[in-house]
Amino acid sequence: YEIFVEKPIQNSRVLYGDTRDNAHNLEPGYIDNILANYPSALADAYIRGLWVNMAGNRFYFSYDPKKHDKVNEPDNNATFHVSMDLNVDPFCTAIWQQRGNRLVNVDEVVLEGGEGYRTENMLSALIARGYGPANSIIYPDPASKARNTRGAPDAEVMRRYGYEVRVKNVAPRFRERQINVNNRLDKMQIEIHPTKSPKLKKDLLAVETDPITGEKIKKNPKLTHSSDGMDYMVDILMPFTSHKSGISTQSIR
Numbered sequence: 001y002e003i004f005v006e007k008p009i010q011n012s013r014v015l016y017g018d019t020r021d022n023a024h025n026l027e028p029g030y031i032d033n034i035l036a037n038y039p040s041a042l043a044d045a046y047i048r049g050l051w052v053n054m055a056g057n058r059f060y061f062s063y064d065p066k067k068h069d070k071v072n073e074p075d076n077n078a079t080f081h082v083s084m085d086l087n088v089d090p091f092c093t094a095i096w097q098q099r100g101n102r103l104v105n106v107d108e109v110v111l112e113g114g115e116g117y118r119t120e121n122m123l124s125a126l127i128a129r130g131y132g133p134a135n136s137i138i139y140p141d142p143a144s145k146a147r148n149t150r151g152a153p154d155a156e157v158m159r160r161y162g163y164e165v166r167v168k169n170v171a172p173r174f175r176e177r178q179i180n181v182n183n184r185l186d187k188m189q190i191e192i193h194p195t196k197s198p199k200l201k202k203d204l205l206a207v208e209t210d211p212i213t214g215e216k217i218k219k220n221p222k223l224t225h226s227s228d229g230m231d232y233m234v235d236i237l238m239p240f241t242s243h244k245s246g247i248s249t250q251s252i253r
Contacts (some may be wrong), residue, residue: 016049039186063184063204069194072104080136083229088117092226108197119154122230133162140203142171174215180240203227
């Protein structure tokens with residue numbers, strides 16, 4: 001970059017190859033699909049052929065509190081969407097609502113210490129805060145189909161409480177999650193409450209990417225849980241490309 005772009009050496013020139021110049025050799029819709037599903041920084045690299053610095057280590061590189069933090073008050077006449085990561089401590093959920101083509105964060109419920117990790121405790125906490133089976137849908141970690149702290153799998157416990165549960169068979173790959181969520185942030189389709197969701201905000205600012213594997217670095221036991229839950233929910237409500245297979249939905253009232 002320094003030699004050829006910032007301070008080009010004498011008698012040198014950079015040729016940028018724009019994929020759109022070769023559109024006649026590509027499958028119909030290929031370029032539009034990339035532009036729709038990739039954040040602008042990656043589109044600049046993959047479509048426009050521009051030099052893009054991808055050396056940064058923030059997993060959520062598109063998140064900017066100045067742009068994405070919005071005070072959205074809950075609408076009690078609309079459905080609440082509960083993103084959930086099943087972790088021992090902390091046990092994190094974030095509360096969202098759909099406003100047009102946007103997902104807006106309005107609250108979070110976090111249990112820490114003691115027996116907070118029990119699914120029943122979290123469900124009781126959600127109900128106490130007004131996010132009960134009658135007005136809320138839960139999007140848990142796919143591990144909820146098998147994980148249990150005592151007795152039945154967690155997803156089944158949620159359904160016994162009367163919640164509608166939407167969960168995929170497997171979690172999306174980290175690279176797919178990163179591209180998808182950053183694309184939604186880049187296109188201003190995700191908004192975060194500036195004061196009511198400190199765990200989620202900290203994740204968005206502090207979670208890092210392993211430069212070798214592309215996965216989230218999970219060395220800090222207090223990080224990644226809230227954002228993992230967000231990833232699972234976004235993968236269902238705003239899926240990467242158009243695939244929606246493997247979603248299981250069941251409501252027991």
